[in-house]
Amino acid sequence: MRKIIFLAFCLFFFLQESFSQVILFHEDFEAPGGDDSVVSTTLIPTVNDWGLNTRLYCGAYSQVCDSCQVKPSSITYLTTENFSTHGYPQVILYFDQICKVDFMDMATIQVSIDGGLTWTQLTGQQYLGTGQFQANGNHFAANSYGNLWQPASPAALPLNPWWRLETFDISNLANESANVKVRFKLQDGGSVGPNNNKGWYLDNIRVEGTGYGLSGIVSYASPVSQAMAGVTVLLTISGSTYNSAITNNSGTYGFTTVNPGTNILFVNCNKPWGGVNSSDALLVLKHFVGMIQLSGLALQAADVNGDQVVNAADALMILQRFTGMINSFPSGDWVFESPMFTAPLTQVANIPIQGLCYGDVNGSYLTPP
Numbered sequence: 001m002r003k004i005i006f007l008a009f010c011l012f013f014f015l016q017e018s019f020s021q022v023i024l025f026h027e028d029f030e031a032p033g034g035d036d037s038v039v040s041t042t043l044i045p046t047v048n049d050w051g052l053n054t055r056l057y058c059g060a061y062s063q064v065c066d067s068c069q070v071k072p073s074s075i076t077y078l079t080t081e082n083f084s085t086h087g088y089p090q091v092i093l094y095f096d097q098i099c100k101v102d103f104m105d106m107a108t109i110q111v112s113i114d115g116g117l118t119w120t121q122l123t124g125q126q127y128l129g130t131g132q133f134q135a136n137g138n139h140f141a142a143n144s145y146g147n148l149w150q151p152a153s154p155a156a157l158p159l160n161p162w163w164r165l166e167t168f169d170i171s172n173l174a175n176e177s178a179n180v181k182v183r184f185k186l187q188d189g190g191s192v193g194p195n196n197n198k199g200w201y202l203d204n205i206r207v208e209g210t211g212y213g214l215s216g217i218v219s220y221a222s223p224v225s226q227a228m229a230g231v232t233v234l235l236t237i238s239g240s241t242y243n244s245a246i247t248n249n250s251g252t253y254g255f256t257t258v259n260p261g262t263n264i265l266f267v268n269c270n271k272p273w274g275g276v277n278s279s280d281a282l283l284v285l286k287h288f289v290g291m292i293q294l295s296g297l298a299l300q301a302a303d304v305n306g307d308q309v310v311n312a313a314d315a316l317m318i319l320q321r322f323t324g325m326i327n328s329f330p331s332g333d334w335v336f337e338s339p340m341f342t343a344p345l346t347q348v349a350n351i352p353i354q355g356l357c358y359g360d361v362n363g364s365y366l367t368p369p
């Protein structure tokens with residue numbers, strides 16, 4: 001249920017924001033799932049493990065975090081389940097933390113791209129936050145935010161205003177990998193044990209990927225194709241539009257991120273209809289009697305009555321509209337290609353889209369700007 005609610009939440013934001021990242025991993029420790037997508041392990045098992053904590057939490061809907069106090073002469077890990085970053089050249093790790101840990105103990109973060117066999121420690125090279133991290137030797141401690149975490153008072157009890165959001169760009173370590181894990185490593189150092197410090201608190205661990213972008217030119221399928229500015233390109237999955245873009249003066253549309261799944265592009269165009277005369281009707285008749293073979297977009301544009309076949313009825317209707325006997329087609333005014341592709345994309349994609357006015361089988365229309 002937690003995941004369903006979360007997916008609905010994500011969908012809401014995909015609809016609200018024009019450029020969204022894709023969430024590749026997420027753990028908020030909330031009920032009913034609790035800490036079900038992370039695993040706690042320790043080198044010397046004791047009762048003092050990573051565990052849910054309901055006294056501290058971060059975020060409006062949060063009621064629980066995960067925490068661990070330094071264990072004497074030991075190392076404790078909180079490790080995420082595997083997730084894939086395939087198709088995402090940019091990968092960002094976020095988490096909220098209170099690191100009320102003695103400076104000589106070591107709270108570090110590591111990334112694996114082989115399902116946990118080997119690990120790479122995150123350093124200042126990846127860190128995008130404002131806490132003291134690299135200067136600490138690439139670990140967090142009670143001194144990471146000046147006096148906020150009261151480094152001079154080891155026994156001070158952490159409070160909810162102490163939460164800080166951390167951001168690491170792990171793209172250079174963990175992009176395009178099928179078996180990525182992140183782990184939080186808490187290691188005893190200096191004097192044995194936590195030195196009265198309450199420990200490390202984590203909430204809202206998430207990894208977001210930015211996929212390969214998609215762009216292309218929308219053009220009118222005339223013999224010399226004409227770029228179409230100001231038309232709307234819709235990005236859809238399963239019939240639902242989750243993003244849209246308007247073509248610029250060069251007819252170019254662009255999307256920075258594409259949601260995973262089978263995507264179909266559609267075009268909305270409100271430009272005036274035109275380009276149709278008896279030459280088009282003649283081409284449709286020639287196609288009907290087998291003298292020529294219309295195909296692709298021209299064939300679609302020929303079916304002006306929208307009955308899925310191209311015959312003399314379409315040719316007649318084209319003549320009727322050209323001569324002003326009718327002023328619309330059952331099919332509508334515009335037809336565009338609707339390219340389909342699968343995401344995540346494996347590289348930057350360029351997908352051109354062509355359109356025609358219904359009836360303009362020979363593409364003679366000079367489209368308005």
Ligand SMILES: [Ca+2]
Nearest residue numbers: 028062064203
């Ligand atoms: Ca939480």
Ligand SMILES: [Ca+2]
Nearest residue numbers: 189191192193
């Ligand atoms: Ca210690």
Ligand SMILES: [Ca+2]
Nearest residue numbers: 303307309314
């Ligand atoms: Ca027809």
Ligand SMILES: [Ca+2]
Nearest residue numbers: 275276360364
């Ligand atoms: Ca024409």
